[in-house]
Amino acid sequence: xxxxxxxxxxxxxxxxxxxxxxxxxxxxxxxxxxxxxxxxxxxxxxxxxxxxxxxxxxxxxxxxxxxxxxxxxxxxxxxxxxxxxxxxxxxxxxxxxxxxxxxxxxxxxxxxxxxxxxxxxxxxxxxxxxxxxxxxxxxxxxxxxxxxxxxxxxxxxxxxxxxxxxxxxxxxxxxxxxxxxxxxxxxxxxxxxxxxxxxxxxxxxxxxxxxxxxxxxxxxxxxxxxxxxxxxxxxxxxxxxxxxxxxxxxxxxxxxxxxxxxxxxxxxxxxxxxxxxxxxxxxxxxxxxxxxxxxxxxxxxxxxxxxxxxxxxxxxxxxxxxxxxxxxxxxxxxxxxxxxxxxxxxxxxxxxxxxxxxxxxxxxxxxxxxxxxxxxxxxxxxxxxxxxxxxxxxxxxxxxxxxxxxxxxxxxxxxxxxxxxxxxxxxxxxxxxxxx
Amino acid sequence: xxxxxxxxxxxxxxxxxxxxxxxxxxxxxxxxxxxxxxxxxxxxxxxxxxxxxxxxxxxxxxxxxxxxxxxxxxxxxxxxxxxxxxxxxxxxxxxxxxxxxxxxxxxxxxxxxxxxxxxxxxxxxxxxxxxxxxxxxxxxxxxxxxxxxxxxxxxxxxxxxxxxxxxxxxxxxxxxxxxxxxxxxxxxxxxxxxxxxxxxxxxxxxxxxxxxxxxxxxxxxxxxxxxxxxxxxxxxxxxxxxxxxxxxxxxxxxxxxxxxxxxxxxxxxxxxxxxxxxxxxxxxxxxxxxxxxxxxxxxxxxxxxxxxxxxxxxxxxxxxxxxxxxxxxxxxxxxxxxxxxxxxxxxxxxxxxxxxxxxx
Numbered sequence: 001x002x003x004x005x006x007x008x009x010x011x012x013x014x015x016x017x018x019x020x021x022x023x024x025x026x027x028x029x030x031x032x033x034x035x036x037x038x039x040x041x042x043x044x045x046x047x048x049x050x051x052x053x054x055x056x057x058x059x060x061x062x063x064x065x066x067x068x069x070x071x072x073x074x075x076x077x078x079x080x081x082x083x084x085x086x087x088x089x090x091x092x093x094x095x096x097x098x099x100x101x102x103x104x105x106x107x108x109x110x111x112x113x114x115x116x117x118x119x120x121x122x123x124x125x126x127x128x129x130x131x132x133x134x135x136x137x138x139x140x141x142x143x144x145x146x147x148x149x150x151x152x153x154x155x156x157x158x159x160x161x162x163x164x165x166x167x168x169x170x171x172x173x174x175x176x177x178x179x180x181x182x183x184x185x186x187x188x189x190x191x192x193x194x195x196x197x198x199x200x201x202x203x204x205x206x207x208x209x210x211x212x213x214x215x216x217x218x219x220x221x222x223x224x225x226x227x228x229x230x231x232x233x234x235x236x237x238x239x240x241x242x243x244x245x246x247x248x249x250x251x252x253x254x255x256x257x258x259x260x261x262x263x264x265x266x267x268x269x270x271x272x273x274x275x276x277x278x279x280x281x282x283x284x285x286x287x288x289x290x291x292x293x294x295x296x297x298x299x300x301x302x303x304x305x306x307x308x309x310x311x312x313x314x315x316x317x318x319x320x321x322x323x324x325x326x327x328x329x330x331x332x333x334x335x336x337x338x339x340x341x342x343x344x345x346x347x348x349x350x351x352x353x354x355x356x357x358x359x360x361x362x363x364x365x366x367x368x369x370x371x372x373x374x375x376x377x378x379x380x381x382x383x384x385x386x387x388x389x390x391x392x393x394x395x396x397x398x399x400x401x402x403x404x405x406x407x408x409x410x411x412x413x414x415x416x417x418x419x420x421x422x423x424x425x426x427x428x429x430x431x432x433x434x435x436x
Numbered sequence: 437x438x439x440x441x442x443x444x445x446x447x448x449x450x451x452x453x454x455x456x457x458x459x460x461x462x463x464x465x466x467x468x469x470x471x472x473x474x475x476x477x478x479x480x481x482x483x484x485x486x487x488x489x490x491x492x493x494x495x496x497x498x499x500x501x502x503x504x505x506x507x508x509x510x511x512x513x514x515x516x517x518x519x520x521x522x523x524x525x526x527x528x529x530x531x532x533x534x535x536x537x538x539x540x541x542x543x544x545x546x547x548x549x550x551x552x553x554x555x556x557x558x559x560x561x562x563x564x565x566x567x568x569x570x571x572x573x574x575x576x577x578x579x580x581x582x583x584x585x586x587x588x589x590x591x592x593x594x595x596x597x598x599x600x601x602x603x604x605x606x607x608x609x610x611x612x613x614x615x616x617x618x619x620x621x622x623x624x625x626x627x628x629x630x631x632x633x634x635x636x637x638x639x640x641x642x643x644x645x646x647x648x649x650x651x652x653x654x655x656x657x658x659x660x661x662x663x664x665x666x667x668x669x670x671x672x673x674x675x676x677x678x679x680x681x682x683x684x685x686x687x688x689x690x691x692x693x694x695x696x697x698x699x700x701x702x703x704x705x706x707x708x709x710x711x712x713x714x715x716x717x718x719x720x721x722x723x724x725x726x727x728x729x730x731x732x733x734x735x736x737x738x739x740x741x742x743x744x745x746x747x748x749x750x751x752x753x754x755x756x757x758x759x760x761x762x763x764x765x766x767x768x769x770x771x772x773x774x775x776x777x778x779x780x781x782x783x784x785x786x787x788x789x790x791x792x793x794x795x796x
Binding site: 080168186187214215217219236270272276326327332 | 588589592595599608610611612613615618619620623624
C-alpha cells in the first residue's frame with residue numbers, strides 16, 4: 001500500500017447490533033471473522049470475482065453467523081463470566097471445512113464451519129420428510145443419490161477447552177505446527193493440543209506466591225510464525241519476553257527480554273500505565289515484533305533487545321491529557337496493531353474513529369476515519385488531521401473535540417492484498433486500496 | 437507431566453449481590469452517597485445513559501445469569517450521574533480535570549494537627565469538620581502552604597483509591613487495570629514518603645523500610661483477585677470514634693496503615709498495618725453492603741430531590757466547570773468563608789446520611 005498516495009476507498013460496511021470485540025482474516029483472506037460482545041461470531045466471505053460485474057470485485061458478504069459463547073455464572077466464585085469474544089484465530093485450511101478458535105474470558109472453543117450444498121435423497125426407510133415408512137409399503141429398493149440443495153453453512157463446535165484459566169484470557173495463538181496452540185490469561189499461559197481438551201500444559205506462570213507482591217500481568221502473547229518452539233509475551237510494564245520451549249517445560253525464564261529504557265524527561269505518574277503493552281504481533285517474516293502501548297507503536301528487531309528499531313507516535317497530542325484520560329478510564333483502552341502482508345505498513349486505531357497507518361519504508365503516515373458519513377461506496381477516504389494547538393485549519397479537528405467513546409481498538413489486514421477491516425464500536429468497515 | 441489448571445481453591449469470594457426487595461427511603465439515601473462519588477469520577481464507557489427507574493432484579497444468582505445485560509446496565513446506572521456532567525461519551529470534550537480547585541479542598545490541612553487520613557477526601561474532611569470550627573481556621577492557614585504539585589498528586593491518589601474501591605464492587609474487575617492503578621498508588625505513596633509529606637507514624641514503625649508501610653496490591657485490589665477476603669466483618673463493634681468518617685469514605689481506610697496509632701486501628705498495633713487495613717476494609721464493606729435486600733432497588737427507583745441535590749453537589753467534585761454544583765461544593769468545604777444557603781442544606785443532607793450510617 002502506498003499510503004502516501006492515500007488512495008483508499010470504502011468497500012463495504014456492515015452494521016452490527018453489538019460491540020465488535022475482535023476481527024480476523026483467515027490465511028487466504030477469503031474469510032473475515034468478527035466476534036462481538038454478545039458472544040456471536042459473524043463470518044464474512046469475499047465474493048468471487050466475476051467477469052460480468054467487475055466493479056463488484058471483492059465485496060464481503062455475510063457467510064455464517066453463530067453463537068459461540070453464552071454468558072455463564074461461576075457459582076463457586078459468585079462471578080459472571082462474560083460471553084464477549086476476546087479473540088478469534090483461524091487455523092490454516094486443510095480440507096473443505098474452515099476451522100477457527102474463539103475464546104471468551106475462560107473458555108476456548110474450536111469451531112468447524114462447513115458448507116453443505118448437496119443432500120441425499122431416496123432413502124428406503126424414510127420418506128422425503130424424514131418420517132419412517134411402513135416397511136410393508138416398500139416394494140423396491142433404491143440407492144440414495146445426492147442432489148444439489150441451497151447452500152447451507154453450518155458451524156459446529158468441535159472442541160471445548162475449558163477450566164484451565166483462573167484469570168481472564170487475553171490472547172490465543174495457533175502454533176506453526178498446527179497441532180498446538182496457546183492461551184494466555186493475566187498470569188499464566190497454557191499450551192494445548194487441539195485433540196486433547198481435558199489437559200493443558202502450563203508454560204508460563206508469573207503469579208507470585210504472595211499475591212500482595214503482584215505488580216505485573218501478561219497482556220498479550222503470540223507464537224513465532226515459523227518456529228514452533230518460540231513465542232513472545234508482553235507485560236503491563238512495557239516489557240516483552242521471548243521464550244523457547246525447548247529450554248524447559250516451564251518457560252519462566254525468558255530467552256530474550258525486550259525493554260526500552262525509560263525517557264526521564266517524559267516521566268510522570270502515568271508513565272507505567274502508558275507503557276503497558278496492549279498488543280504484540282510478529283511480522284510475517286518472523287524477524288520483527290510490533291508492540292502497541294497507549295501512545296506509540298514500536299517495531300523491535302528480535303536480535304536487539306535494548307530498544308526498538310522504530311517508534312511511531314499514534315496520538316502524541318494525548319500526552320498532556322493523560323490525567324483526564326486516567327479519570328475516565330480511557331487510559332486503559334487496549335488498542336491492537338497489525339502488519340500488512342509484506343510487513344511494510346503497520347496500522348493501529350485511535351479515538352474519534354480514527355485509525356493510523358505508518359509506512360515503514362517512506363516513514364510517511366496517514367490518519368483516516370471510519371465513519372458512515374465519509375463512507376459512500378467507492379468514495380476515497382480523506383486523510384484527517386488533529387490540530388494540537390494554535391490556529392485550527394479547516395477540516396482539522398481539535399483535540400478537545402475528539403470523541404473518546406468512539407475508539408478503534410480492533411483492525412485487521414488482508415494477508416496478501418490491501419484490504420483492511422476496521423471495527424468501530426458496533427460497525428465493521430472494510431476498505432480497499434484503489435485499483436488501477 | 438501436564439499440569440491441568442482447574443479451579444484455584446482460594447479464599448471464598450465475598451457475596452457482592454444486592455438482591456432487591458422492599459423499599460426504604462432511608463436506605464436510598466444511604467447508598468447514593470458512595471455511588472455519587474464514583475459517579476463523578478468514573479463515568480461509564482460507551483454506554484448510553486439509562487434511566488434510573490429499572491425494574492426489580494430477581495434474587496442473586498438467578499438474577500445475575502438472566503439479567504446479565506440489565507445488571508451491566510444497572511451497574512452503569514450506579515455510576516451514571518444524574519447531573520449533566522461532562523458526558524464525554526456523547527462526543528463532548530474531555531472533562532477538564534481541574535486539579536487545582538477541587539483538590540484544594542482536600543489539600544487544605546494544618547500540617548501539624550491534621551492527620552492525612554482526615555484530609556485525604558473531601559467528604560471525610562467535611563464530616564470531621566462538622567462541629568470542629570476551630571480546626572477550620574487552622575486548615576485555612578495550611579492551604580496557602582501547599583504547592584500545586586502536591587495538590588495534583590493528592591488528587592491523583594484520591595482518584596486512584598476510589599477507582600480501586602470501585603473495582604471491589606464490580607463483578608469481574610479487570611486485573612490489569614487494578615494492578616496498574618495499584619502501582620500508581622504505590623508510586624505516589626513512595627514519593628510522598630520520600631517527600632516527608634506522608635504523615636509520620638509511630639517511632640517503632642519508622643524503623644522499617646517505607647515499603648512495608650506501603651499498601652500492598654492485594655489490599656488495594658481486594659476483589660480484583662476475586663478470591664481473597666473482604667468477607668464482611670461481623671460488625672462495627674470496635675467502638676472507634678471515627679466510625680462515620682471511615683464508613684462513609686471507604687478510601688480513607690487506605691490511610692489506615694499509615695496511622696496505626698489512630699483510634700480506629702489502635703487495637704491492631706503498628707505491626708499489623710496490613711491486617712488493620714484488611715479489617716477496616718471489611719468494616720467498610722459491612723457498612724456499605726446492606727443487610728436488607730431492599731437497598732439495591734432504591735438505587736434504581738426514582739429518587740426524591742434531596743438525593744438529587746446530594747448527587748449534584750458531589751458530582752461537582754470532579755466535574756467540569758459547572759457553577760451550580762461547584763458553588764455547593766465550595767460551600768461544603770470547611771474553609772469557605774461564606775457558604776451559600778444551598779450548601780447549608782447540603783451539609784444538613786450529609787449529616788443525615790451520617791446519621792443513617794451510624795444507626796446501622
